[in-house]
Amino acid sequence: MAPILYKIDLSPPANAVRMLAHIIGLQLELKDVAFSSMEHKSPEYVKKNPMGQIPTLDDGGFILGDSHAIMIYLLSKYGGNKSELLYPSDAQARAVVNQVLFFDASILFSRIKVVTLPTVMGTLKSPSERHLADIEEAYGMLEAFLSRHSHVAGDHLTIADLAIANTLYAGVLIKKLDAEKFPLTTAWYKKMQEEPSYKEIAAYGSSLLSQALSFTWQKCPEDLETDAPPLVAL
Ligand SMILES: N[C@@H](CCC(=O)N[C@@H](CS)C(=O)NCC(=O)O)C(=O)O
Incomplete structure (x- = not known):
């Protein structure tokens, strides 16, 4: 089953x-x-x-x-x-993957969810300056991780890339990724968007979330940064 x-x-x-x-x-x-x-x-x-x-x-x-x-x-x-590739068994390689998974859970996704959750529930009319600054700061941490390897937790795709790429599709709808400030993250995210599994699953999630946020914020979905065409309102 x-x-x-x-x-x-x-x-x-x-x-x-x-x-x-x-x-x-x-x-x-x-x-x-x-x-x-x-x-x-x-x-x-x-x-x-x-x-x-x-x-x-x-x-x-x-x-x-x-x-x-x-x-x-x-x-x-x-x-x-x-x-072995997606979650290496070597103690140090695995620890690096874990580090980024915990970064996602405790910092990046948390800072994004405090905006997306109340927005989707219709109670947050727009993100505050503080929300935006916190997300931007977390992008800086991600950029630092990416200065060490080609992927977020090593030199190949791991489950940490899957966690972060999905979190980021929500993040960029709130705070655009500035390619000048975060060139490594921008390039890595573009690469992730080319992954067949991203195209199959996350691109749709991103466009649905874009619809939901823009509905509450009363913006056009095109004014948010997304990687998939907007859908009809939820
Ligand atoms: N750390 C959790 C976060 C899960 C999470 O927050 N999911 C959201 C939906 S995207 C949710 O259920 N929010 C409701 C809540 O936290 O009360 C994970 O990675 O699964």
Whole structure:
């Protein structure tokens, strides 16, 4: 039986997991969560994921939350010979990947989510200067990681790239990536957007999120930076 992934299409963490599944050729059974009616906070959902967040994985009754933990689990169980590259076993190489995964969870995605979540729920009418400065500062950290390697956590694609690329599609809708200030991040993000799994999964998530943010901010989707054509309003 295929593992079940509880998701919504515009969720960067859910899409990171889906990109990983695409890359390793793992079939997932996708189940949509009714985010706007707060299904992710319902007693039944919270029993599965005490954080009340999306995504959640159910692999034959083994239940796991957090996209980073889910990606590591799926790779170790189903990754086959792709695991070594995507999540190296060498202690130091793996530690570098972990560092960027924790950076994503604790800094980059957090600083973006404090804007996207209330916006999608319709309560934040625009990001504050402080929000923008915090996101820009996090871009600087990412640029520093990318000055060390060709990818965010090594010289090849790892699950850290999947996590960050998805987070970044949300980030750039709030704070444009300035190619002069962040040339390495800009070039790396362009490369990631060319990945078949990004085109298949994240590009759609990005365009949906662009619609949702522009709707609340009462802007045209074209005024936000996105990598996919706008869709009709959600
Ligand atoms: N660290 C988590 C973050 C997940 C997350 O925040 N997901 C959002 C949807 S994109 C969510 O469920 N937000 C609702 C909430 O945090 O209450 C992960 O990587 O899975």
